[in-house]
Amino acid sequence: MRIVKNGDVHVSAPFGMSRREVDAFIAQHQDWIVEARKKTADRQKQRTDFFHQLPLTTKAQKEAATERLRAQVEPMIHKYAIIGVSPSVVSYKPMISRWGLCQVKDHSICFSLYLLLLPDWCVEHVVVHELCHLIEPSHNAHFHSLMDRFFPRWREARKETRRVAKAV
Numbered sequence: 001m002r003i004v005k006n007g008d009v010h011v012s013a014p015f016g017m018s019r020r021e022v023d024a025f026i027a028q029h030q031d032w033i034v035e036a037r038k039k040t041a042d043r044q045k046q047r048t049d050f051f052h053q054l055p056l057t058t059k060a061q062k063e064a065a066t067e068r069l070r071a072q073v074e075p076m077i078h079k080y081a082i083i084g085v086s087p088s089v090v091s092y093k094p095m096i097s098r099w100g101l102c103q104v105k106d107h108s109i110c111f112s113l114y115l116l117l118l119p120d121w122c123v124e125h126v127v128v129h130e131l132c133h134l135i136e137p138s139h140n141a142h143f144h145s146l147m148d149r150f151f152p153r154w155r156e157a158r159k160e161t162r163r164v165a166k167a168v
């Protein structure tokens with residue numbers, strides 16, 4: 001049994017278990033459900049609060065954030081030219097679902113403006129991550145070996161990013 005983001009309860013029951021047994025199981029775990037729902041809601045609030053630190057509703061706010069992030073990211077892309085790839089286009093959008101996105105087809109990379117809320121070395125980690133994706137699209141052993149080579153502290157950076165952004 002688990003709580004999904006919108007607060008719904010998802011139950012996986014063994015094949016053959018009756019509806020009544022499932023209902024009884026849920027009834028027995030009411031306290032757990034209430035507690036788990038509260039935790040889910042708290043976590044989501046922390047996450048929402050995190051993103052609200054950087055208001056990006058107006059055009060002017062987005063433009064200012066884009067300029068700030070571009071100034072931070074571009075030198076990093078130059079620094080990591082040693083990886084041997086260069087993106088065709090780099091764009092910046094207010095994405096909350098991910099920090100970066102790369103299109104292997106046209107070698108373009110898009111970064112989340114909310115990177116401005118992360119420590120510098122975590123931003124650098126995202127930049128290297130996306131650049132390595134231009135060589136290896138999957139998160140496989142080859143990809144991890146590239147990360148080990150160009151950004152050895154990638155595991156630590158990933159952990160710190162999750163901690164700072166309250167993402168679980």
Ligand SMILES: [Zn+2]
Nearest residue numbers: 129130133139
């Ligand atoms: Zn990735």
